[in-house]
Amino acid sequence: LIHYIMTNIPHATPTDIPLIRSLALPTFSNTYRSILSAEQLDYMLDMMYSEESLHRQFAEGHHYLLAFVDDEAVGYVSYNREAALLYHLQKIYVLPSRQGEGIGKCLFDAACAAVAAECPGASIELNVNRNNPALHFYERMGMTRLRSGDFDIGNGFFMNDYIMGLRL
Numbered sequence: 001l002i003h004y005i006m007t008n009i010p011h012a013t014p015t016d017i018p019l020i021r022s023l024a025l026p027t028f029s030n031t032y033r034s035i036l037s038a039e040q041l042d043y044m045l046d047m048m049y050s051e052e053s054l055h056r057q058f059a060e061g062h063h064y065l066l067a068f069v070d071d072e073a074v075g076y077v078s079y080n081r082e083a084a085l086l087y088h089l090q091k092i093y094v095l096p097s098r099q100g101e102g103i104g105k106c107l108f109d110a111a112c113a114a115v116a117a118e119c120p121g122a123s124i125e126l127n128v129n130r131n132n133p134a135l136h137f138y139e140r141m142g143m144t145r146l147r148s149g150d151f152d153i154g155n156g157f158f159m160n161d162y163i164m165g166l167r168l
Contacts, residue, residue, distance in 0.1 A: 009110045012064035012076070017054045019073055020064060024049040027075070027093035035131045040157045047153065048091070062090060065110050067103050074098040077107040079115060079124065087115045089126035108141050116168040124168060127151070127161040138164050 012020065024045065032041055047053060058064075060080070067075040075094035082088045089111060094103045115122055128135050130148065143164040151159045 008068040009065050009106060010068070012066050014055060014058045016064065016066060017051055017058075019066065020054060020076055021049055021051070023073055023076055023093065023095065027095055030096040031093065031132065031134070032129070035129055043155050043157055044153065057090075063111075063114065065107060065114070067094070067107050069098070069101075069103065075103050075107055077111045079111050081119070082125075085119065085122045087119070087122055087124045089124055092126075104137060105141070112166070112168055120168075122168055123165055125163055125165045127159065127163055130160050130162055135162065135164075142166050 028045055028049070029041060032044075036044070057078070057080075062078050062080040064076055064078045066073055067077075075092075075098065077092040078090045079087050080090060089108075092104060092107055092111070094101075094107070112124060115124055125146065126138065126143070128138060143166045145162045146165045148160075148162050151161060153159055
């Protein structure tokens with residue numbers, strides 16, 4: 001049973017990069033430690049969450065939303081525009097200790113609302129590891145599996161994902 005909580009979800013700025021990084025390590029590691037090798041986990045953390053990478057993401061138009069409960073940062077979501085009517089949900093993570101409280105749904109809904117406000121009629125897609133238990137979360141949010149792929153992310157590593165989509 002999920003109980004919903006009041007969550008404050010402001011847009012992040014580059015000044016929030018240290019906070020994003022502090023949330024990324026426990027959430028990303030908890031999500032993938034049973035799916036990916038330690039080497040791939042380290043590689044992906046550096047690739048996506050180094051200070052340089054996060055600054056580049058903001059410069060390239062990625063939007064981050066942060067979830068706060070009682071002034072404690074508990075999760076984040078990021079998305080970016082990929083085409084005229086297509087956005088990509090890049091990341092959505094909630095601290096392991098706060099999962100199951102409805103925070104992920106709040107983040108998902110906030111990202112969808114922001115995209116719909118910016119671009120009425122858009123669709124949003126995301127990649128989710130085929131072995132990630134969050135797959136069922138996205139299905140509950142109304143997303144459907146569109147296709148699958150094995151994506152070379154460098155250093156000999158691949159992301160084995162479903163691409164899921166939702167028209168807003």
